[in-house]
Each structure stands twice: as C-alpha cells, then as structure tokens.
Amino acid sequence: MKLSSLFVMLYGASAVDECTPGWTDKTTEAIEEAIDLGNGTDARLGWPYVKYTPGMYNLRKSTITKYFGQLQNYYEYTLGDVKTMNENGFLLKAADTNCRKAPCYNSRIWYLTPTEFEATKSVTSTEGKKLLMAIKAVHGIDWHQVTYDKMTTPGFSLLAYVIHLQQRGFMPISGNNDSQLDICDQLTYCDTTLFENSSRFIRTDVELSCQQRDNDIMFVVDSSGSVGSAGFARVRNFLKEVKSYMGSTSRIGVVRFATNSELIWGLDDGLDGFTNAVTNMAWTMGGTYTAKGLDLAYDHMLLRGRRSATKTIVLMTDGYTSNQSAYDAEIKKIKGSSVSFNLQAIGFGYTMNANVNMEDLKEFNQPPQILDSVTFDNPASAIIQDICAGAIGYQNIADFETCSYNGQSMNIAIDLSHKNTFTIESNNNAYVVYSFSSQKPTDHFNDGQFVVPAGQPQEIKSGDEPQKIYINVFPQDTATDKTCVKINSSLTRSATTVNIGTAKTCHDNETCQANGDGTGSCVCSVPLENGACPYGSYYPAQHALYAKRALFNTLEAKMTSGARSSVKNQPLRARYLQRVKDAVNSFSSNIVSHKKHCKNNHNGESHRQIDAATLLDLIKEDNLCKIKSTLKNSLKGAAQAHGCGSASEHKAVKRAEKTFNKLLARDAELREQCNH
Incomplete structure (x- = not known):
C-alpha cells in the first residue's frame, strides 16, 4: 500500500465542505x-x-x-x-x-x-x-x-x-x-x-405598490388614556398620510378602541370622506381593551372584505392590553381564520422605547414598527410599504389566493407546522425566492428559488426544515396585467414536485462548484496556504478552522517527509496525527458546548482565538518535539486559564502525548530532535 493511501485511510482526506449549487449570496x-x-x-x-x-x-x-x-x-x-x-x-x-x-x-x-x-x-x-x-x-x-x-x-x-x-x-x-x-x-x-x-x-415605488393592488386595510387604533392627547393627534396625522398613498382600488377602515370599541370608518365608505372622519375622531381615554378593537375589525373584514383583495389589519398601540387572556385568544382566532391576513403591528408611546410593550406587539406580528413623534408626523415610505405589501400569513388547510398588478411581487408567510407540503400555481409565469429565516427574501438574499410556469402547479416539499417558510413571488418581467397566485395544502395530480431546503453555504474565499448530481462542493477561490483554504481573520471561527486544517496538513507533511517516508512506523505515525486532530478538534469545538466549565466572561471565545494564532505559529516550527510540547501546553493552558474544558478534552491531549512517546521510542531521528 502506498504511504499516501495509508494516511488517507487512517487519517482522513482533506476536508471538502458540501454546499447548495446555484445559490449565491x-x-x-x-x-x-x-x-x-x-x-x-x-x-x-x-x-x-x-x-x-x-x-x-x-x-x-x-x-x-x-x-x-x-x-x-x-x-x-x-x-x-x-x-x-x-x-x-x-x-x-x-x-x-x-x-x-x-x-x-x-x-x-x-x-x-x-x-x-x-x-x-x-x-x-x-x-x-x-x-x-x-x-x-x-x-x-x-x-x-x-x-x-x-x-x-x-x-x-x-x-x-x-x-x-x-x-x-x-x-x-x-x-x-x-x-x-x-x-x-x-x-x-x-x-x-x-x-x-x-x-x-x-416613495413612487411604494405608491405603485399601494395603488396597483386591491387592498382592504383595517386600522385598529389605541385611544386609551396612556396614549395621551398629543399621541392620538399623531395617530390622526399618520392615518391621513397613509391615505395619500392609496389608489382607487384600495379601501381603508378605522376602528378606535379603549374601554369599548367603535367603527369610525367602514371599508365601503370610500376614500373621499376619510380625511374628515379621521380629523373628527376624538381621543376617548379609558382602558386598553385591545381584543375588542381587533374583534370588531376582524368581523368587519369578514363581512365587507373583497375576496380578491389583500386583507390587512394594522394594530396601532403602546402594547399594554388591559385583558391579556382576551388579547391572546383574539390573535389566535385571527391567525387561525380561514381568511389569510397581512398583519402589521405599530408601537408608539411617550418616547420611542419606553411605554411600548414589545412582547405583545411581536405576538401580533414581528418585527413590529416602532414610531417616534417625528415619524408620526411625516412617516417614511418604508412603513407604508409594509402596510400595502407586507407578508400575508397563510396557515390553514384551505385554498388561498392573492393577486398583484403590473409585475408587483407578493410576499407570503406559510405555516407548515401541520404539513410540510403545499401546492402553488400562477396564471402567469413567475419565479419564487424563499427563506426559512428572512421574512422578506430577495433575489440576492434567500435560501433558494424555483420557477412556477403559468397554469402548471408545483408541489413544494420542505422536508425536515423549520416549518415556517417566507416566499416572495415575482411575476415575469413582461407581465402587464393581473397575476394571481393560488396556494393549496391539498395536492394536485398534475403537479411537479419541487424539493426545497436551507441553503448550505461555503466559507470565506470559497465558491460552490456543482458536482453534476444535484450536490455541490466548496472550492477555494484563492491560492491554498499550507494545503488549506485561508479564511480571513475577520471571521474568527472560520479562521480557527483554517488554522486547524493548515496544522494537520503541515504535520502530515513533516511526519511523512525525508527519513520518515519509509513504511517503518507508518501506522503509529498515522495514529499520532489522528490523535492530534482529535485533541485540537475536541478543544476547539466542544468548549462552547461545555459552558458550565467556562467562565462567564469568556465562554471559550478567547480560547478559540488563542488557539488559531498558536496553531499558525506552530506551522513555522520544524522541530516536531517543540510542536508537540507547545501544542500540549497551549491547549491545556489556555483552557485552564479561562476555566474551560472537561476531563474528556484533557484526556484527548494525554492520548496524543502517549502515542508520541511510543513513536519517540522507535524513531531515532525524532529522539535526536527532542534531545536538541
């Protein structure tokens, strides 16, 4: 057997990470x-x-x-x-x-x-x-x-x-x-x-988003005592500004709540009298019975909302409800409804972060928008954009349809906690970008994408991925009319199956190369250093991984060069290299998982940085005995200095040292190095 083959068998080939081909960030x-x-x-x-x-x-x-x-x-x-x-x-x-x-x-x-x-x-x-x-x-x-x-x-x-x-x-x-x-x-x-x-x-782009979409928007505004007269005046200004973005296909309704709730403006009332109605809307003071306001808006939307419109409920409050259990139950009812909603939470108070209950706002929708006094008077378009085209939540076992005009995208959040498949169909050619983490995936930042040909349903399977997926549907560039997307939990016989999952990414200075079988391998895009792809020191965790791989490659070269290229002591040398690898990996990887052994101020972070620098310094050393001694002291010393490590990690170092001593007894040149 060739020497290199033996080391690959015992020690392992150079690490090649898997990746998702065709995916770029x-x-x-x-x-x-x-x-x-x-x-x-x-x-x-x-x-x-x-x-x-x-x-x-x-x-x-x-x-x-x-x-x-x-x-x-x-x-x-x-x-x-x-x-x-x-x-x-x-x-x-x-x-x-x-x-x-x-x-x-x-x-x-x-x-x-x-x-x-x-x-x-x-x-x-x-x-x-x-x-x-x-x-x-x-x-x-x-x-x-x-x-x-x-x-x-x-x-x-x-x-x-x-x-x-x-x-x-x-x-x-x-x-x-x-x-x-x-x-x-x-x-x-x-x-x-x-x-x-x-x-x-x-602003023009947001206006187009608001005007080229059938929107039914219900604002549920807090008029309780904690809002204050000045705060409620800002609410009025905000609502008037929102109205200025709307087109003839949009409708706005307003529910005011405090101790009781009241429909101030209905969806069927049109836009012409909206400004006057908001101007005359009085601050009532009283308690904060948020559930009553949400319930009235929800019922009105079910009764008056158009089937083809994007249905949005915007909750504007400081977040402190007077009846928590009723609030929780109302949100559960809305999110479990057969109708899919774009839910938006807007928090405000006397100051930007004080007097705003973030947890209750996040329960309604996250991330919530937080407005200060200046933004209320003249809101930035980004806030209006979320109201007009935010993520539509879909989690029910029922048909769901949403439409847009002139190529506007559609952002949809799908809850798959009960079933990891759904069918999507579009009347125009479209492509979908999706993410399991970002609520607004884009062309340049997503976990993947797939094409939906016009009239050809696609069955989407998410496997074992987190059971919530955010998708953005983009109609083809030439779409100038209405594009409608249907989502259904039941499967269609003619549907084409598309398997999706979280993208596997490469490290710094690497690109993903397709293997031809649907998989990909990370390939270094810069010259190798010490047989490994150099990851920048600005990424400490990746840099530590490069340092480990570089050290292993260097040690292997030193253990197999010159007089050691003979077959004598091959298994013992390979065993020593493997145990060095085990020891370094044990300290570098397991310290974070053994936080009970680490001091609170470090949690292993300082150790990993010291470890990377030490490993790279060791590469410059020709004396194998000095490498062994320095490695042992740095691993044990750094871990002990930070209160990190456990018996198993220290045992790995001792095993490597024991194997080295056996090799020392059989290798005369190695003994000579140690003697000097």
Missing part, C-alpha cells in the same frame, strides 16, 4: 457596477433620472435585510434594546453615498474614506463597543481584523457605515425623510441631491 461578493446620474429626465417624476444597474436597488435592500435587520433582532431580543437599531427609512436605503458625477461606480455602496474607516476600528464609547460585540455575535466578524479592501463587499460596506453613523451620533437612524436628509447633509460623502431623488424614487 451577492451581499458577500465584491462588486464594481455603475449607475448613471442625470442621464435624461423621468417625465413622470420630474426630477433628474437615476439609472441604477439591474438589481442594484434590490442588492442594497437585501444587504440591509441581512446585515442590519439581523442586528436589529439581536438588539431587541437579546439585549432588550428597542431604540438603538430602530430604522425607519431612507438613510441606508437611499442614494449611493459616494456618487458625485456620472458614471458612478458602486464598488463601495456605503462609502467611507480610508481615514473614516480606520476610525471605526478605534471605538471607545460603551455604545460603540456594544455594537462591535453585536456584529461579532450576529455575523461572526471581528471588526478589528477587517481591512479597507473589504469595503468592496456590500455587507462589510454597510457595517462600516453603521459604525460610522454611531460614532457621529446619528443612531438610531429614525425620523421622517426630512430629518434623515439633515443627517445626510452633515456626512462627508452623502449627496443630498441624489438622496432626495432616491427618496422620491422609493
């Missing part, structure tokens, strides 16, 4: 695309035309969803901080901040100068340190290891900009469009003209 890829500024005029809007390259606007939204949205969730759910990551509109979504003249290259979507970037790595404030900690916890990025060349990547570019905004005192990024324009004016590379143009572009 463009938020992680370096880009160099251009847009034209002032190239003609959009006659409909009457402002200088901004011609984005295909997908550039969606790429920005996808990047915000993935990187900023997940930070928002971490702050709210883990840190209990609603205010810091609140984000209402345009400052992140709007114009490219490095655009000054045409053509404008988007190699850095959110632009910082090298000096400004370096400042993001010198954070000293408590809030700044919390933000860097959150970035590491959520995205696995050690910001102190990031270099300026990573700014060509959308995700890193956005995070750098967020840190910069925090340092400048502009977090949270809240308020109306005008207040965010003021922030833009104070930033070094924020073009206010392009910002205003992009703001109009986004």
